[in-house]
Amino acid sequence: MTASTDIVGDGQSSVASDGSPGTSPQVDPRRWLALGIIAIAQLMVVLDASIVTIALPHAQADLGISTADRQWVMTAYTLAFGGLLLLGGRIADFLGRKRIFIWGLIGFAGASALGGAAPNAEFLFAARALQGACAALLAPAALSLITVTFTEGKERARAFGVYGGISGGGAAIGLIVGGLLTEYASWRWCLLVNIPIALAAAAAALPIVRESKAEGKASYDIPGAVTVTAGLVALVYGFTVAAEDGWGSATTIGLLVGSAVLLAAFVVIETRTKAPLLPMRVPLERNRGGSFLASLLIGGGLFAMFLFLTFYFQSTLGYSALRSGFAFLPFSVGIIVSAGLSSQFLPRVGPKALMIGGSVLAVAGLLLLSQIGVDSSYVALVLPAELLISFGMGFAFVPMSSVSLLGVAEHDAGVASALVNTTQQVGGSLGVALLNTVYATAVTDYLTSHGTGPAAQAQAAVEGYTTSFLWSAALIALALISVIVLVRAGRDDVPQGDGIPIHAG
Numbered sequence: 001m002t003a004s005t006d007i008v009g010d011g012q013s014s015v016a017s018d019g020s021p022g023t024s025p026q027v028d029p030r031r032w033l034a035l036g037i038i039a040i041a042q043l044m045v046v047l048d049a050s051i052v053t054i055a056l057p058h059a060q061a062d063l064g065i066s067t068a069d070r071q072w073v074m075t076a077y078t079l080a081f082g083g084l085l086l087l088g089g090r091i092a093d094f095l096g097r098k099r100i101f102i103w104g105l106i107g108f109a110g111a112s113a114l115g116g117a118a119p120n121a122e123f124l125f126a127a128r129a130l131q132g133a134c135a136a137l138l139a140p141a142a143l144s145l146i147t148v149t150f151t152e153g154k155e156r157a158r159a160f161g162v163y164g165g166i167s168g169g170g171a172a173i174g175l176i177v178g179g180l181l182t183e184y185a186s187w188r189w190c191l192l193v194n195i196p197i198a199l200a201a202a203a204a205a206l207p208i209v210r211e212s213k214a215e216g217k218a219s220y221d222i223p224g225a226v227t228v229t230a231g232l233v234a235l236v237y238g239f240t241v242a243a244e245d246g247w248g249s250a251t252t253i254g255l256l257v258g259s260a261v262l263l264a265a266f267v268v269i270e271t272r273t274k275a276p277l278l279p280m281r282v283p284l285e286r287n288r289g290g291s292f293l294a295s296l297l298i299g300g301g302l303f304a305m306f307l308f309l310t311f312y313f314q315s316t317l318g319y320s321a322l323r324s325g326f327a328f329l330p331f332s333v334g335i336i337v338s339a340g341l342s343s344q345f346l347p348r349v350g351p352k353a354l355m356i357g358g359s360v361l362a363v364a365g366l367l368l369l370s371q372i373g374v375d376s377s378y379v380a381l382v383l384p385a386e387l388l389i390s391f392g393m394g395f396a397f398v399p400m401s402s403v404s405l406l407g408v409a410e411h412d413a414g415v416a417s418a419l420v421n422t423t424q425q426v427g428g429s430l431g432v433a434l435l436n437t438v439y440a441t442a443v444t445d446y447l448t449s450h451g452t453g454p455a456a457q458a459q460a461a462v463e464g465y466t467t468s469f470l471w472s473a474a475l476i477a478l479a480l481i482s483v484i485v486l487v488r489a490g491r492d493d494v495p496q497g498d499g500i501p502i503h504a505g
Contacts, residue, residue, distance in 0.1 A: 031149045034209045035159050038142045039166045040201045041105060044194055045135050046170030047177065048077070052128075053306055054178035054325050055187035057314045062187065065121045067443075068243035071436040072125040074307065075236050075429040080132025081139075082425025083229035086277045086418055087220065089140035094218035097141045097148070098211040102202045104138030109198035116192035127191075140418060148212045172332030179325030219275035224266055228277070231262030232426060236433040243437035282408065282416050290486025291403040292423050294355065294396070297479035298362070299424035300431020301472035302393065305366065307432055308439065308465045309382075316374060316461055330383060331390040338394025350491030351399030352483065359480035361392030366473035370466045374458050403489055435471050439464035 028034065052059075052073060060070045092100040111134055115127030146163060150156040181189040238255030245252055270276040283292050306328075313324040342354055365388030372381060401420050408416040446460040 027151065028149050028210055030208050031155075031159075034149055034205075035146065035162060037201050037204045037209060038101075038145055039162055040197065041101070041138060041142055042163060043166050043170045043173070044108070044197045044201070045139055046166065047174035048131065048135075048194065049074075050171045050174030050306075050328075051178035051181070051190045051193075052077075053310050054175055054321050054328075055182045055190040056307070057311055058182050058187040058321065059124065063118070063121045063124060065124075066244075067440050068240055068436065069121060069125075071236075071240070071307070071432045072121075073128055074303065074432050076125045076128040077132040077135075078303070078425045078429040078432075079229070079232055079236060080129045081135045082132075082422045082429065083232055084133055084136035084225060085140060085422045085425070086415060087222075087225040088136035088138075089144070089414060089418055090220055090277070091137060092141035092144060093214035094220075096211050096213050097144045098205065098209045100137050101141040101145060101209065102205050104134050104141060105198040105202040105205070107134035108138060109195045109202075112191045112194035112198070116188040116195075118188075139421075144414075145209060145212070149210065172329055172336075175325035175328045175332065176322075177325075179320070179322035182321035221269070221273055221275055221277035224269045224273065224277040227262050227266040227269060231259045231266060232429065234259035234262060236429055239430075239433035239437050243440040278419075279412055279415065282412050283419065285407060287403050287406045287487050287489045288408070288416065290482050291355075291400050292419055293482045293486070294359070294479040295400055295404075295420050295423040296427035296430075297475045297482065298359075298393070298396065299427030300434070301362075301366065301475035301479075302389075302431075303428030304431045304435040304468060305369070305389065305472050307436070308468045309369070311461075312372065312465050316458065316465075317376075317378070327378060327382070328386070331386045334387050334390025335394040335397075338391040339398055340394075342395045342398040345395075346399055346402065347491060351403050351489050352487045354395050354399040355403075355483045355487065356480060358392040358394070358396030359476055359483065361395065362389045362476050363392075363473050363480065365389035365392060366469050366476065370469040370473065372462065372466060372469075374462055403487060406489055431472070431475060435468045438471050439468045442467040 056070065056073055059065065059073060065073070088100075088104075108131060111127050111130035115124055115131065118124035118127055143163070146159050147156070150159045177193070178190050181187075181193060234255050238252050238259060241249065241255060242252045267280070270278050270280055283289050309328075310324060313319040313327055314321065319327060338358075342358075345354060365385045368381065368385040368388065376382065401417075404416050404420045443460045443464040446463045447456060450456045450459070
């Protein structure tokens with residue numbers, strides 16, 4: 001998950017740990033302390049996604065956020081994060097990874113303070129977008145710092161094992177912490193809790209983490225970053241407007257057309273600029289393209305599933321925020337266990353079989369979730385669905401990351417590795433926005449034909465959830481088709497050694 005452009009295929013950096021070009025990297029005696037600081041920062045970024053999801057029903061009620069607009073609490077963050085991630089990696093490379101890491105932490109703390117004090121919905125959305133922009137600086141800088149700090153193969157593998165464990169387990173911690181804070185303090189503390197963590201990590205990084213920079217003249221593709229981010233925002237906003245005004249309204253159509261024009265302009269810019277944010281040769285290779293497309297579609301289905309299952313737990317089943325967090329724990333455990341198994345199976349069966357099998361399991365789990373009712377049993381229905389989806393995603397994520405590096409040139413390796421996370425974040429943004437509109441439409445249609453009494457309203461919400469789960473299943477089924485049609489890589493094609501580590505989560 002790094003946009004670093006000077007990390008080559010074998011994981012080595014073109015500069016020394018102290019930033020001096022042309023010298024052999026020196027072993028940093030405080031490298032394990034540095035790893036601890038980086039891990040804390042990564043934990044905070046991972047926590048932020050799940051912790052806010054659990055708090056969302058309470059934030060919506062407190063600030064009077066409409067059903068159509070509630071998705072902005074999630075998508076404002078993921079859009080800024082995914083849209084600016086590649087640019088953030090370039091900035092960290094050329095301005096200094098330690099410097100950007102620290103400024104990213106300080107910015108994240110400030111954005112969290114603004115979000116925690118938000119007086120209205122619009123202020124909260126803006127704060128979440130600022131958080132995402134700071135995370136886009138912080139995340140690639142953190143991963144690049146690990147690469148230049150740990151120069152020995154086995155130590156680097158251990159370091160990235162810690163990083164990956166934090167990334168995988170952090171979501172589970174966030175679910176519980178989010179439930180605790182929301183239940184016994186306020187949803188606002190799910191944002192405010194970032195402040196002491198970020199500031200402490202920044203203060204500790206100053207004397208311990210070493211600075212490093214890339215060689216060469218700094219070059220930033222600002223037009224590319226602006227057009228792609230603006231295009232994605234227009235697309236998400238178009239989905240949001242469609243929930244209230246309908247797909248045929250002039251505003252909806254105008255936003256969707258504007259989005260298409262901006263995204264087309266981004267592709268043109270990337271093919272003509274000397275230092276593109278996203279070299280088109282990276283995603284257009286068949287295997288990598290199939291992996292990135294699958295990642296985009298899976299992100300859309302998975303993020304939306306978390307949103308609607310959260311509201312189902314709290315609004316329909318009447319779970320507390322804390323109980324909702326524990327209800328999601330099997331999902332986190334399933335991903336961690338299956339990702340470990342997938343890493344062992346990958347050299348034996350190859351990436352395609354794992355990606356296909358994982359996608360099939362996830363589709364089956366979502367179809368099972370689409371059978372929920374107003375008073376369904378968690379143990380009999382929701383838990384098996386969670387396990388199917390989580391094991392499916394764990395089996396799919398690991399080979400997806402490996403395929404993203406197949407045949408990539410050394411100078412494109414950082415971009416290729418970052419694209420897995422970028423496509424998941426962007427896919428999550430688009431999926432949540434689209435399926436939230438699907439949910440709102442399904443609820444409205446049900447109430448129109450069945451009245452607006454309490455029982456009808458409860459059933460209408462369930463109709464919205466089940467319809468959204470079916471659409472999520474359809475998105476992951478499309479990901480499955482893209483893998484079957486595009487991915488041709490076998491087990492002998494999987495990258496070996498201690499190359500660039502990827503976390504797809």
